[in-house]
Amino acid sequence: MALERSLARLGLRSAGDLLAYRPFRYEPAAPERTIAELLIGEEATIEGQVRQVASRRSGRRLTLVEALVSDGTDEVPCVWFNQTWLVEKLAPGTRLRMRGQLRRGTFAVKAYDLGEPRATADNAPVYSASEEVSLKRLRGLVERVLPLARSLPDPLPASLRARLALPLRSDALFALHRPERQGQGELGRKRLAFDELLLFQLALANIARERDSSEAPALGAPGPLIEKYLAVLPFQLTRHQKSALAEIDRDLAGQRPMQRLLQGDVGSGKTVVALYALLRAVEKGYQGALMAPTETLAEQHFFTIEEICRGLGVECLLLTSALPAKEHEAARARIASGRAQIAIGTHALIQKEVEFKKLAVAVVDEQHRFGVEQRTALSEGHSPHVLHMSATPIPRTLALTLYGDLELSEIAAPPATRKPVITSWVFEDRSAEAYRRLRKHLDAGRQVYVVCPLVDDAAGQARAAEQEAERLRKGELAGYRIGCMHGRLRPAERREIMAHFKARELDVLVATTVIEVGVDVPNATVMIVQEADRFGLAQLHQLRGRVGRGAEQSYCLLVSRPKEELSEPAQRRLEALVRTSDGFELAEVDLAIRGEGQLLGARQSGFSDFRFTNLRADRALLEQARAAARELAPSLSGTPLEDEL
Ligand code: ADP
Numbered sequence: 001m002a003l004e005r006s007l008a009r010l011g012l013r014s015a016g017d018l019l020a021y022r023p024f025r026y027e028p029a030a031p032e033r034t035i036a037e038l039l040i041g042e043e044a045t046i047e048g049q050v051r052q053v054a055s056r057r058s059g060r061r062l063t064l065v066e067a068l069v070s071d072g073t074d075e076v077p078c079v080w081f082n083q084t085w086l087v088e089k090l091a092p093g094t095r096l097r098m099r100g101q102l103r104r105g106t107f108a109v110k111a112y113d114l115g116e117p118r119a120t121a122d123n124a125p126v127y128s129a130s131e132e133v134s135l136k137r138l139r140g141l142v143e144r145v146l147p148l149a150r151s152l153p154d155p156l157p158a159s160l161r162a163r164l165a166l167p168l169r170s171d172a173l174f175a176l177h178r179p180e181r182q183g184q185g186e187l188g189r190k191r192l193a194f195d196e197l198l199l200f201q202l203a204l205a206n207i208a209r210e211r212d213s214s215e216a217p218a219l220g221a222p223g224p225l226i227e228k229y230l231a232v233l234p235f236q237l238t239r240h241q242k243s244a245l246a247e248i249d250r251d252l253a254g255q256r257p258m259q260r261l262l263q264g265d266v267g268s269g270k271t272v273v274a275l276y277a278l279l280r281a282v283e284k285g286y287q288g289a290l291m292a293p294t295e296t297l298a299e300q301h302f303f304t305i306e307e308i309c310r311g312l313g314v315e316c317l318l319l320t321s322a323l324p325a326k327e328h329e330a331a332r333a334r335i336a337s338g339r340a341q342i343a344i345g346t347h348a349l350i351q352k353e354v355e356f357k358k359l360a361v362a363v364v365d366e367q368h369r370f371g372v373e374q375r376t377a378l379s380e381g382h383s384p385h386v387l388h389m390s391a392t393p394i395p396r397t398l399a400l401t402l403y404g405d406l407e408l409s410e411i412a413a414p415p416a417t418r419k420p421v422i423t424s425w426v427f428e429d430r431s432a433e434a435y436r437r438l439r440k441h442l443d444a445g446r447q448v449y450v451v452c453p454l455v456d457d458a459a460g461q462a463r464a465a466e467q468e469a470e471r472l473r474k475g476e477l478a479g480y481r482i483g484c485m486h487g488r489l490r491p492a493e494r495r496e497i498m499a500h501f502k503a504r505e506l507d508v509l510v511a512t513t514v515i516e517v518g519v520d521v522p523n524a525t526v527m528i529v530q531e532a533d534r535f536g537l538a539q540l541h542q543l544r545g546r547v548g549r550g551a552e553q554s555y556c557l558l559v560s561r562p563k564e565e566l567s568e569p570a571q572r573r574l575e576a577l578v579r580t581s582d583g584f585e586l587a588e589v590d591l592a593i594r595g596e597g598q599l600l601g602a603r604q605s606g607f608s609d610f611r612f613t614n615l616r617a618d619r620a621l622l623e624q625a626r627a628a629a630r631e632l633a634p635s636l637s638g639t640p641l642e643d644e645l
């Protein structure tokens with residue numbers, strides 16, 4: 001169903017998702033006026049009865065619905081844009097309430113209600129909508145599921161709730177979606193953020209407890225394989241990488257399972273460190289596993305790691321659900337027999353049916369949700385050493401609090417040889433010039449990514465990428481070797497294309513956002529992002545992280561329609577990218593912009609996985625959640641909280 005798909009694009013797949021869909025702001029209070037009292041330009045609400053209604057065209061793209069509404073004091077023509085179907089709903093005699101502004105003798109309607117005041121209420125929630133799902137629609141859907149909140153049990157012990165003065169979860173959800181006064185929505189959000197942080201802390205406490213009751217293989221000191229590995233790296237490790245390695249060495253030397261978080265922005269060089277940890281296991285006759293959140297990312301890690309491992313004589317394999325049953329089984333058998341020394345995959349890697357012969361080190365990439373997955377990897381008192389990798393940009397002191405019992409290693413700066421990517425924002429009408437510049441780079445032997453516009457469905461996205469590749473082959477980039485990569489290709493095909501691109505057998509890679517993560521080709525120095533305004537800020541930051549990986553100066557060109565045609569949040573996103581490549585700063589900007597609206601679903605554009613928590617602003621809440629987790633963790637079994645974990 002179309003609506004279902006459109007909702008899924010916003011990350012909304014269930015009633016629960018709708019309940020947890022956080023408004024990014026609330027409408028401010030607007031005075032109630034009679035029509036006679038209306039002031040020009042002031043946002044106000046009025047109520048009245050429709051006298052007559054009609055629709056008409058206005059210009060090429062606009063249709064207007066105009067209803068003459070009277071309330072006894074006076075009458076005023078009220079207008080809606082591009083909602084022709086309203087004519088039928090607003091038959092003469094209909095009573096309605098509207099919020100809007102008097103401009104040039106007509107009342108421009110921003111929101112209206114035929115029944116109870118909802119959309120026109122003060123503090124009405126504003127959700128991030130999309131082109132297919134309007135704000136009005138979203139409000140209606142949330143209103144429909146909201147009553148379900150009443151029957152939701154509250155997993156927090158009443159005493160704790162009272163002590164911290166937190167509302168019931170059901171009340172918090174009502175407050176979030178239907179606040180009755182200013183500030184109430186924020187109180188609701190805080191309670192939900194508390195839950196989120198508490199669950200996170202409980203999961204961490206779980207890890208800590210299991211760690212105390214289990215042992216990992218002591219891996220001693222690094223030996224000859226590691227020496228060889230460090231020798232084949234084509235660069236010097238940075239100071240930050242070196243200290244991360246030293247910290248990992250200390251952890252691996254003993255039997256206490258390592259639980260270390262490796263933090264560093266996109267492109268800061270975490271993979272080298274991760275592979276180091278894996279090889280430390282291999283060297284001592286054990287296995288290493290790397291888990292990524294998506295299959296694409298797992299694949300990309302595999303390409304990078306396998307290449308290095310081949311040179312070192314280390315057996316690697318990729319295990320994903322995309323493998324045909326037979327191959328999947330064979331891969332599992334190689335893991336079980338210990339023949340595979342490093343296994344790379346999604347979290348499916350540590351599910352029950354996958355038995356490792358002797359797993360000593362697990363690396364978990366971009367993982368914010370701890371708990372469940374890890375536990376299955378444990379068997380009676382044995383646990384691997386775990387290295388968690390994260391690119392979530394948060395300051396060190398905050399990370400220390402958030403991750404509590406995890407040790408922290410930080411790659412605080414990218415390799416010094418790296419020049420910051422020069423980013424510019426160009427408009428479509430000037431894109432011919434962009435391609436001219438591009439050809440200069442191609443002629444100098446550099447390689448290029450062209451990122452295609454976002455399209456809703458995977459099939460359409462793949463088609464768009466292929467068409468774009470074809471168009472460039474015939475047009476702007478005729479004569480260059482152009483490959484095309486998208487999510488519809490089989491992993492083996494993608495792998496082949498990436499291998500060609502890496503080997504410089506392709507000059508240009510036209511791609512969808514499948515290249516957002518993990519792709520690593522240092523000779524690729526230019527990226528063009530088409531219709532860049534349609535992407536989220538975090539996504540663009542990730543994408544741009546694909547260039548600027550070598551010593552050459554790299555460039556990122558963000559192409560969009562003329563500035564005036566873009567929404568203000570889109571303009572601010574692109575301006576921010578031009579101004580800075582600092583992940584911390586971009587995360588701040590993202591938060592600020594999201595306070596005012598965004599086109600894309602929260603899911604697609606987040607710098608952090610938390611829905612309700614603003615890590616920086618919620619510091620105090622985080623401390624409370626930590627304290628509560630410490631208090632609750634020992635007696636968790638059989639409680640509703642345990643079920644949520
Ligand atoms: P991350 O996983 O943190 O996003 P990567 O590990 O993929 O970053 O590293 C990004 C790029 O930088 C890769 O091409 C990698 O080979 C390169 N790189 C890593 N460490 C160094 C270093 N010390 N000096 C130069 N280049 C490096």
Ligand code: MG
Pocket residue numbers: 267270271518
């Ligand atoms: Mg990486």
